[in-house]
Amino acid sequence: MRKVFCELAGKELFLPDKIERIVSLSPAVTETLYLLGLGKEVVGVTAFDVHPAEAREKPVVASYNKVSMRKLSDLNPDIIFTVTGYQRNTALELSKFYPTYIIELPASVASIIDMVIKVGIVTGKIDESRALSKSLLSSLANVQDRIHGSVYVEIDLGGPVTFGGYSYITDGLSVIGLNNIFSNHFAEWEKPDFDAVSSANPDYIIYEPKMYRQVEQDKVFRMLSGRGWNNIDSKVLVTPGPFDFLAHHGPSFITTALPWIVANAPMALKLK
Numbered sequence: 067m068r069k070v071f072c073e074l075a076g077k078e079l080f081l082p083d084k085i086e087r088i089v090s091l092s093p094a095v096t097e098t099l100y101l102l103g104l105g106k107e108v109v110g111v112t113a114f115d116v117h118p119a120e121a122r123e124k125p126v127v128a129s130y131n132k133v134s135m136r137k138l139s140d141l142n143p144d145i146i147f148t149v150t151g152y153q154r155n156t157a158l159e160l161s162k163f164y165p166t167y168i169i170e171l172p173a174s175v176a177s178i179i180d181m182v183i184k185v186g187i188v189t190g191k192i193d194e195s196r197a198l199s200k201s202l203l204s205s206l207a208n209v210q211d212r213i214h215g216s217v218y219v220e221i222d223l224g225g226p227v228t229f230g231g232y233s234y235i236t237d238g239l240s241v242i243g244l245n246n247i248f249s250n251h252f253a254e255w256e257k258p259d260f261d262a263v264s265s266a267n268p269d270y271i272i273y274e275p276k277m278y279r280q281v282e283q284d285k286v287f288r289m290l291s292g293r294g295w296n297n298i299d300s301k302v303l304v305t306p307g308p309f310d311f312l313a314h315h316g317p318s319f320i321t322t323a324l325p326w327i328v329a330n331a332p333m334a335l336k337l338k
Contacts (some may be wrong), residue, residue, distance in 0.1 A: 089110035111127070147167050183199055204319055219271075238320070238323070
């Protein structure tokens with residue numbers, strides 16, 4: 067048995083030398099587990115685990131914060147991975163019954179890489195996680211300061227949501243050279259002030275449809291124009307659906323999402 071201390075749970079976890087049954091309640095952790103070569107050991111995921119495609123074939127044991135204790139009992143996991151935020155209380159409750167490792171929601175791209183290292187340590191894939199972290203750092207170096215300008219980001223999470231300074235999205239955009247117009251807001255996410263967006267007239271607008279929906283660009287343009295943003299001549303990028311893209315804080319945010327913005331920003335069409 068190995069001992070691993072989980073700082074956020076305030077508990078020492080006793081884990082087998084070889085972990086064989088992993089339940090991941092974080093899509094970001096699930097993607098990381100596959101990248102570390104632990105896809106076969108993943109026995110349970112949430113309804114939102116879509117990265118990689120193979121994860122969609124795993125048994126679903128939870129939504130964001132509702133977990134089937136019966137399914138968990140049947141799976142008898144060696145370890146459960148969760149995150150803070152909406153899952154905080156659920157994670158603390160699960161830690162009473164199963165070895166549960168809680169990871170803090172990322173506020174930066176560095177936090178995403180830190181998550182990779184922590185998952186590697188907990189699962190015994192230390193060397194693999196170090197190699198993955200180096201690869202992620204190389205990806206960041208390749209897109210650093212590739213474009214310049216101001217940006218407004220909006221994701222449909224059951225309504226329009228934007229992001230402030232305490233967000234990996236804002237931090238990731240700054241790496242590639244874009245300044246979020248709400249980067250000085252001390253919040254992870256918030257309901258956007260449309261008048262403030264209009265006044266800022268950002269160089270770019272990045273819009274992400276709700277998960278499992280693919281929205282045509284023309285429809286997005288009509289929606290944005292319908293807000294009375296008559297003075298805005300921003301270039302608009304609509305992220306590829308139907309799955310979470312910027313809203314996914316796994317390694318592919320670094321290897322796929324940021325390079326996609328860099329590659330597509332020069333070709334983006336203006337709102338007007």
